Amino acid sequence: MKNIVILGSTGSIGTQTLEVLKDLSGFNVFGLAAGSNKEMLKEQILKHRPKFAALANQEAAFALAQEVDIPVLSDVDGLCELACHEEVDIVVVSIVGSAGLRPTLEALKAGKKIALANKETLVSAGHLVMEYADQIVPIDSEHSALWQCLEGRNKEEVSKLILTASGGPFRNYKGSLEDVTIEQALNHPSWKMGGKITIDSATLMNKGLEVIEAHWFFGTDYDDIEVIIHPQSIVHSLVRFVDGSLIAQLGTTDMRLPIQYALTYPDIRTSIVPELRLEQLGALTFESPDFDRFPCLNLAYQAGRIGGITPTVLNAANEVAVAGFMGGKIGFMDIPRIVEKCLADHEKLDSPSLEEILAIDQETRVKAQEFVDTGRMIRS
Numbered sequence: 001m002k003n004i005v006i007l008g009s010t011g012s013i014g015t016q017t018l019e020v021l022k023d024l025s026g027f028n029v030f031g032l033a034a035g036s037n038k039e040m041l042k043e044q045i046l047k048h049r050p051k052f053a054a055l056a057n058q059e060a061a062f063a064l065a066q067e068v069d070i071p072v073l074s075d076v077d078g079l080c081e082l083a084c085h086e087e088v089d090i091v092v093v094s095i096v097g098s099a100g101l102r103p104t105l106e107a108l109k110a111g112k113k114i115a116l117a118n119k120e121t122l123v124s125a126g127h128l129v130m131e132y133a134d135q136i137v138p139i140d141s142e143h144s145a146l147w148q149c150l151e152g153r154n155k156e157e158v159s160k161l162i163l164t165a166s167g168g169p170f171r172n173y174k175g176s177l178e179d180v181t182i183e184q185a186l187n188h189p190s191w192k193m194g195g196k197i198t199i200d201s202a203t204l205m206n207k208g209l210e211v212i213e214a215h216w217f218f219g220t221d222y223d224d225i226e227v228i229i230h231p232q233s234i235v236h237s238l239v240r241f242v243d244g245s246l247i248a249q250l251g252t253t254d255m256r257l258p259i260q261y262a263l264t265y266p267d268i269r270t271s272i273v274p275e276l277r278l279e280q281l282g283a284l285t286f287e288s289p290d291f292d293r294f295p296c297l298n299l300a301y302q303a304g305r306i307g308g309i310t311p312t313v314l315n316a317a318n319e320v321a322v323a324g325f326m327g328g329k330i331g332f333m334d335i336p337r338i339v340e341k342c343l344a345d346h347e348k349l350d351s352p353s354l355e356e357i358l359a360i361d362q363e364t365r366v367k368a369q370e371f372v373d374t375g376r377m378i379r380s
Helices: 012-022 038-048 058-065 075-083 098-109 119-135 141-149 195-203 205-218 256-264 295-306 310-326 334-345 354-373
Strands: 002-007 027-034 052-055 072-074 090-093 113-116 136-138 158-165 225-229 235-241 246-250
Touching (some): 002 075, 012 038, 012 256, 038 052, 052 058, 075 098, 090 256, 136 141, 136 205, 136 256, 141 256, 158 205, 205 310, 205 334, 334 354
Parallel strands (some): 027 052
């Protein structure tokens, strides 16, 4: 029996992980952690009966502790304590934002297996995290697909990694992206995801962050990582080999598949997800991304190539800008403008420590928030 801790249990990946575990033998829900969603975490505690819980919000944690019969830890220190508990085998990291950095690193140092769904961990601290590469498995569907396609292959055999992107809700949008609404941006054509990642998919920043992740996960140069638009979202990623051939991983648009594979690896188990029926698919199409119309993708490539602290700035600025858009303070195309301004303003720093990453992350958030608070930015 393997004990599982889910950091971010009330989010999209966390709730789907619990769905997978419900029908997966050999696993036990040992601990659940969330940010501030006390009521939903309480429901999960009563249903799944973990031994421990944690809330990043101290006030919410104190309140929850009065309502349940298990210990409730708090703050980032509490998340770290839960992730590093001696009885824990696997930590699912699905917390959104930089809050996942410290718990992930502490759990890795404690020898835990990490099933990683938190993009910020690799985007901001890839050089620190990948010292423990043999303990990390990806949950993200695209990286899970690449991981499966590369199984048993030598790096010298690989020519390109190809990440697929649905293109989001604005792939064929004919009007100006300056005035699109929040509702339009949240109307993803393929995936059911949380709000932040859905907006990132609409701007293609999500795919840019995945490019940076792939660089760290697989030790691949940015020139050898491509993005291709695949609206049907059936081919999750491909690998091109030096002989010109391609290997692809196909599956339904359901995150429960990569979640389960991350937990059971190297075994493949029967899944609750309906099987993919090729005869029902129709056409599968592919096209090149429009870097001009969706500048966030290009900004991510630029930040990744510069390296050091730059991806941290990219990520922090984007998070604040996306929150500003969802809060109605800025327009959709102000998101890349704010990110670009923050990238232009920061000083380069190679191989930053965790403390430096967290400090620059916070500084960038303050700067990006100042742009958001001024309202819609001047359009160039």
